[in-house]
Amino acid sequence: MDAAFSIGDLAARTGTKVETIRYYEKSGLMPPVARTAGGHRAYNKGHLDRLAFIRHSRELGFPLESVRTLLALSDRPDQSCAEVDKVAHNHLRAVRDRIARLRSLETELVRMIEDGRHGQVGDCRVIEVLADQSHAHCLHDHHDGKDL
Amino acid sequence: MDAAFSIGDLAARTGTKVETIRYYEKSGLMPPVARTAGGHRAYNKGHLDRLAFIRHSRELGFPLESVRTLLALSDRPDQSCAEVDKVAHNHLRAVRDRIARLRSLETELVRMIEDGRHGQVGDCRVIEVLADQSHAHCLHDHHDGKDL
DNA sequence: ATCGGACCTGTAGTAGCTATAGGTTCAAGA
DNA sequence: TCTTGAACCTATAGCTACTACAGGTCCGAT
Numbered sequence: 233m234d235a236a237f238s239i240g241d242l243a244a245r246t247g248t249k250v251e252t253i254r255y256y257e258k259s260g261l262m263p264p265v266a267r268t269a270g271g272h273r274a275y276n277k278g279h280l281d282r283l284a285f286i287r288h289s290r291e292l293g294f295p296l297e298s299v300r301t302l303l304a305l306s307d308r309p310d311q312s313c314a315e316v317d318k319v320a321h322n323h324l325r326a327v328r329d330r331i332a333r334l335r336s337l338e339t340e341l342v343r344m345i346e347d348g349r350h351g352q353v354g355d356c357r358v359i360e361v362l363a364d365q366s367h368a369h370c371l372h373d374h375h376d377g378k379d380l
Numbered sequence: 381m382d383a384a385f386s387i388g389d390l391a392a393r394t395g396t397k398v399e400t401i402r403y404y405e406k407s408g409l410m411p412p413v414a415r416t417a418g419g420h421r422a423y424n425k426g427h428l429d430r431l432a433f434i435r436h437s438r439e440l441g442f443p444l445e446s447v448r449t450l451l452a453l454s455d456r457p458d459q460s461c462a463e464v465d466k467v468a469h470n471h472l473r474a475v476r477d478r479i480a481r482l483r484s485l486e487t488e489l490v491r492m493i494e495d496g497r498h499g500q501v502g503d504c505r506v507i508e509v510l511a512d513q514s515h516a517h518c519l520h521d522h523h524d525g526k527d528l
Numbered sequence: 529a530t531c532g533g534a535c536c537t538g539t540a541g542t543a544g545c546t547a548t549a550g551g552t553t554c555a556a557g558a
Numbered sequence: 559t560c561t562t563g564a565a566c567c568t569a570t571a572g573c574t575a576c577t578a579c580a581g582g583t584c585c586g587a588t
Contacts, residue, residue: 313504356461359454418553
């Protein structure tokens with residue numbers, strides 16, 4: 233018999249919005265849960281832990297799909313460590329990729345802006361670079377653009 | 381009388397998907413354009429330049445909203461340079477913010493993963509960290525999560 | 529009993545495309 | 559000239575991870 237928590241309690245204790253918790257339920261990360269007579273969700277400590285786990289994972293940038301996997305793995309602790317490691321390493325690699333792409337972006341932006349500074353007053357190099365047909369200033373890294 | 385380009389021509393010359401060009405039109409970045417008798421879009425060199433400008437901006441990570449602004453500014457080249465600079469600097473700042481957040485994320489991930497390595501075989505520290513109630517491993521930078 | 533806040537469901541919106549479905553037009557070869 | 563197949567058309571739904579309504583119900587404290 234653990235004390236029952238309302239959805240608002242869970243939200244407050246995990247720093248999550250109520251709507252987000254309902255969204256997690258709808259997308260299968262949180263289980264459908266017992267209801268009060270009036271239809272309000274009644275959670276217990278286990279649900280609180282699960283939500284905290286989800287939030288920590290999200291804070292570390294894991295996509296919901298990976299969170300799903302991590303939750304499944306955490307339910308059977310035997311033998312799961314290698315798989316957990318794989319998920320974590322994949323994510324780390326993704327993060328590092330993003331950093332690398334953003335850094336080359338940063339370089340390009342700085343170059344474009346600096347370029348403008350040295351031009352004579354009155355013509356805007358930034359616009360010229362953006363309009364440039366020659367594509368000479370372009371990043372050679374033609375990524376699919378999913379994010380940056 | 382400039383030669384007419386089909387939407388496919390524009391797509392090929394700018395490395396854009398046809399659907400994307402139509403999407404740009406629908407969202408007001410590309411103007412509504414003359415049609416052939418059969419209803420196909422007929423573009424000219426000006427449209428090609430405009431699309432190239434949009435794509436260059438996107439490659440540099442400018443959001444469409446900023447691209448809209450940059451396009452407007454590029455149409456009146458007098459006096460626009462300061463505003464263009466402002467947009468570019470704002471974007472640069474946003475990119476640097478993202479890099480900073482991703483780097484602290486990277487640090488956290490590495491710590492979590494390394495932590496796991498030093499634990500004894502068989503218990504999974506990664507899962508423990510994610511499940512940790514104490515929140516001790518958490519990023520202090522509680523960002524709104526719009527990205528990362 | 530009442531009243532205000534918390535809860536409910538369902539839907540639409542965010543960014544920036546991408547991917548269908550179901551139909552029409554165009555251009556090149558026979 | 560006819561045919562055929564690629565390219566075009568519109569409209570709509572899907573992607574991520576939420577967030578924000580609208581319109582209604584429930585609960586707990588006074």
